[in-house]
Amino acid sequence: MLMEKTWDDQRLKRERLARLQASMREHKVGALYLMDGVSVRYALNLRIPSAHVLVPADGEPIAFVRSLDEGYVRLAHSSVRRHIYRADPTDPEADQKALRWADELNELMTEFGVGGEVLGVDSADPVAFLALNQREFRLANAEKIMESAKQVKTQDEVLIYWELGKLYTEIMRFFRDSLAPGITEQEMVSLTYSKVVSLGAEGLLQINVCSAENANPWRRWPTERRFQDGDLVGIDLHVYGPGGYIFDSARTYLCGDRDSEEQRNLYRRAYEYNNSVIQLLRPGLSIGDFKASLPSVPEDFQELLYSFHVAHSNGLTPGEYPSIMKAHKPVDDQFKVNQVLSVDCYFGRVGDGVAVKLEEQVLLTADGAVKMADMPYDDRLLR
Amino acid sequence: MPEQARAEWDDVRLKRERLQGLQGEMKRLGLGGLYISDGVNLHYVLNLKIPGAKLFVPAEGEPVAFVRPRDAGYVSMQHERIMPTLYSNTWEPANDEKLDRFAQTIADLMAEHGAAGEPLGVDPLEAPAFHALVRAGVPVADARPAIERAKSIKTQDELAIYRLIGEQYSTTYTAFREAIRPGATEKELAVLVGAAWYEAGGDDVLQLNVCAGEHMNPWRRWPTQRALQAGEFVGIDFHAGGVHGIRGDVSRTFFVGDPPSAEQRDLYRQAWDYLEATTDAFRGGRAIADVVKAVPPVGPEYYEQLYNYNIGHPIGLTPSGYPHVDKDKRPVDDVLKPGQVFAVECYFGAKGSPLAVKLEHMIVVRDGEPEILDAAVPFDERLL
Numbered sequence: 001m002l003m004e005k006t007w008d009d010q011r012l013k014r015e016r017l018a019r020l021q022a023s024m025r026e027h028k029v030g031a032l033y034l035m036d037g038v039s040v041r042y043a044l045n046l047r048i049p050s051a052h053v054l055v056p057a058d059g060e061p062i063a064f065v066r067s068l069d070e071g072y073v074r075l076a077h078s079s080v081r082r083h084i085y086r087a088d089p090t091d092p093e094a095d096q097k098a099l100r101w102a103d104e105l106n107e108l109m110t111e112f113g114v115g116g117e118v119l120g121v122d123s124a125d126p127v128a129f130l131a132l133n134q135r136e137f138r139l140a141n142a143e144k145i146m147e148s149a150k151q152v153k154t155q156d157e158v159l160i161y162w163e164l165g166k167l168y169t170e171i172m173r174f175f176r177d178s179l180a181p182g183i184t185e186q187e188m189v190s191l192t193y194s195k196v197v198s199l200g201a202e203g204l205l206q207i208n209v210c211s212a213e214n215a216n217p218w219r220r221w222p223t224e225r226r227f228q229d230g231d232l233v234g235i236d237l238h239v240y241g242p243g244g245y246i247f248d249s250a251r252t253y254l255c256g257d258r259d260s261e262e263q264r265n266l267y268r269r270a271y272e273y274n275n276s277v278i279q280l281l282r283p284g285l286s287i288g289d290f291k292a293s294l295p296s297v298p299e300d301f302q303e304l305l306y307s308f309h310v311a312h313s314n315g316l317t318p319g320e321y322p323s324i325m326k327a328h329k330p331v332d333d334q335f336k337v338n339q340v341l342s343v344d345c346y347f348g349r350v351g352d353g354v355a356v357k358l359e360e361q362v363l364l365t366a367d368g369a370v371k372m373a374d375m376p377y378d379d380r381l382l383r
Numbered sequence: 384m385p386e387q388a389r390a391e392w393d394d395v396r397l398k399r400e401r402l403q404g405l406q407g408e409m410k411r412l413g414l415g416g417l418y419i420s421d422g423v424n425l426h427y428v429l430n431l432k433i434p435g436a437k438l439f440v441p442a443e444g445e446p447v448a449f450v451r452p453r454d455a456g457y458v459s460m461q462h463e464r465i466m467p468t469l470y471s472n473t474w475e476p477a478n479d480e481k482l483d484r485f486a487q488t489i490a491d492l493m494a495e496h497g498a499a500g501e502p503l504g505v506d507p508l509e510a511p512a513f514h515a516l517v518r519a520g521v522p523v524a525d526a527r528p529a530i531e532r533a534k535s536i537k538t539q540d541e542l543a544i545y546r547l548i549g550e551q552y553s554t555t556y557t558a559f560r561e562a563i564r565p566g567a568t569e570k571e572l573a574v575l576v577g578a579a580w581y582e583a584g585g586d587d588v589l590q591l592n593v594c595a596g597e598h599m600n601p602w603r604r605w606p607t608q609r610a611l612q613a614g615e616f617v618g619i620d621f622h623a624g625g626v627h628g629i630r631g632d633v634s635r636t637f638f639v640g641d642p643p644s645a646e647q648r649d650l651y652r653q654a655w656d657y658l659e660a661t662t663d664a665f666r667g668g669r670a671i672a673d674v675v676k677a678v679p680p681v682g683p684e685y686y687e688q689l690y691n692y693n694i695g696h697p698i699g700l701t702p703s704g705y706p707h708v709d710k711d712k713r714p715v716d717d718v719l720k721p722g723q724v725f726a727v728e729c730y731f732g733a734k735g736s737p738l739a740v741k742l743e744h745m746i747v748v749r750d751g752e753p754e755i756l757d758a759a760v761p762f763d764e765r766l767l
């Protein structure tokens with residue numbers, strides 16, 4: 001296996017929960033009730049379909065699971081119960097069940113010593129919301145509390161990302177070396193998937209392979225278009241690694257060997273822009289100052305470039321906080337050590353049919369941003 | 384993908400018939416509009432996967448998709464009415480003010496479609512967005528009864544895709560079976576199955592369980608580095624994404640090495656007999672309560688773990704849906720309808736024993752006996 005087990009799962013779970021509970025106390029929230037699968041996984045470090053979790057500001061979270069998942073969940077987590085309420089939209093008694101659930105939540109919060117305090121909820125069905133409103137819960141947006149906890153990675157999260165970086169180095173080399181005229185975008189996806197999982201990844205969240213005019217506008221989903229000699233082929237890859245962590249990077253390569261001066265110019269522009277943005281990043285820099293110091297870009301490239309992020313954090317979901325768009329008002333905050341960011345870059349003019357997409361995932365260290373993978377560029381386009 | 388299969392469905396008709404079904408349910412349930420945040424529900428209505436998008440569906444007329452600028456390019460090639468996203472991440476401070484504008488825009492769209500003051504169905508959404516709608520005076524209701532009932536009956540084009548998926552399972556599971564040998568790990572087999580699925584023209588690997596030996600009881604789900612040993616079972620349960628995100632769900636169990644013991648043969652036979660009889664109970668027009676009654680009795684040692692699963696559950700873009708068929712819950716007050724697609728489950732393993740057999744059919748309900756979509760997926764005939 002390319003990836004080595006360098007991290008400690010128990011410590012990962014413990015330190016992540018500590019960050020989450022600190023964020024809860026800071027936001028003055030007594031408990032979180034999380035229904036979103038990824039939020040549940042963050043709180044428990046376990047992937048459990050259809051599970052919910054109650055996280056108290058102090059103490060062990062309670063996992064609410066279906067009977068068929070109870071067996072393996074108990075092997076990994078101490079506090080496990082059957083669901084009190086699970087939205088079944090066509091259940092005629094859903095309203096009453098949701099009210100009973102709200103009453104039980106109230107009791108559980110009291111047992112944890114946080115009765116009557118604010119409850120954070122992530123994404124819930126309307127029946128659940130209406131029940132919580134009827135029982136006069138004071139609600140907060142759990143997503144805000146979670147994002148604040150997730151933005152700085154623990155030591156084990158960083159270790160997982162370094163291992164995933166090795167995988168990306170390997171995958172992008174494989175992708176570059178496998179490109180050949182005649183292969184379709186879909187076939188390239190299939191080849192890349194096999195390589196990704198055989199190297200030890202948990203799976204693929206999203207893979208875009210876009211060639212030639214399919215790269216501008218960026219079509220995302222692969223088609224049956226066959227590569228031709230002289231095509232630029234872009235790949236944007238979101239891989240699930242150990243623990244469900246998502247790495248997010250992109251590259252563009254020449255298929256065959258008939259490159260043009262226009263392609264080289266575009267590639268050089270993208271390469272220089274992406275690397276100069278990375279060099280700006282350092283802990284302590286405010287997001288506003290970062291945006292103000294971005295390299296200038298000719299007007300005809302701005303629309304498409306800035307339709308993507310300037311940079312965004314990654315974790316169990318892609319696009320976590322901080323999430324920086326050129327057009328958005330900057331958040332009043334600064335970069336921090338151990339943030340993990342993907343720095344986006346897309347160079348193409350509207351209507352042009354040619355584009356270069358590059359994206360780099362970096363770790364913020366005291367000395368600045370460090371690339372987490374050594375993914376090759378296309379040297380022929382940087383001549 | 385076989386060219387012949389591709390010719391058997393029509394993407395435009397698929398989208399149109401889905402929308403007709405959904406709007407019919409909305410009218411029946413008195414919903415003036417829907418606001419859809421869930422990516423899968425959106426994918427269902429537009430027949431298009433758009434990360435980060437939301438959707439307004441009027442009871443009559445074209446849905447309005449709210450998409451991010453980076454996705455507007457390819458979405459506008461396939462859907463007429465699009466607008467920029469009204470809010471993105473609810474945790475961004477800038478979004479607090481956007482949420483009130485979002486609620487107003489939705490209220491305006493309701494009015495534009497002559498549905499001002501009528502209930503707006505929503506699916507799960509973020510707490511601040513829910514509260515913004517309440518503040519704007521929009522009567523909020525649950526969108527999912529309409530969506531779930533509409534999804535439950537597959538259109539002719541969805542069924543054509545399901546038939547292709549059945550064929551793709553057959554080649555994929557045959558590849559799995561051929562790779563079974565002592566020493567191969569659960570993970571290695573999982574990798575092979577994923578690759579075989581893509582090779583068969585599949586779109587996505589959604590959930591893949593490979594469990595060998597004692598990992599089958601309790602069912603551990605996620606594949607590990609455990610190596611297969613001669614003389615044990617290996618089970619697979621695979622949720623695969625086919626064309627347009629339509630999911631399959633089929634399980635099988637095979638024997639590693641040769642020959643199986645009498646106990647293993649007996650367990651496999653009992654499981655298979657149960658599955659075949661249960662599958663046959665799924666008939667169009669039959670009340671769900673009667674389907675439950677028609678399921679054969681099972682030994683008390685298997686009962687608990689077997690009925691931790693559903694007797695059968697619908698599949699579509701999601702791994703379950705309306706209506707569930709369960710053993711010990713009050714049965715859904717409805718009848719099975721032709722065009723519903725179910726996964727019929729079967730797990731035979733006594734609690735505390737390491738031995739288990741997992742099998743699962745994927746079927747289309749019709750008048751009379753069901754159409755078995757995984758008919759060409761092999762069982763282990765050495766055990767029958």
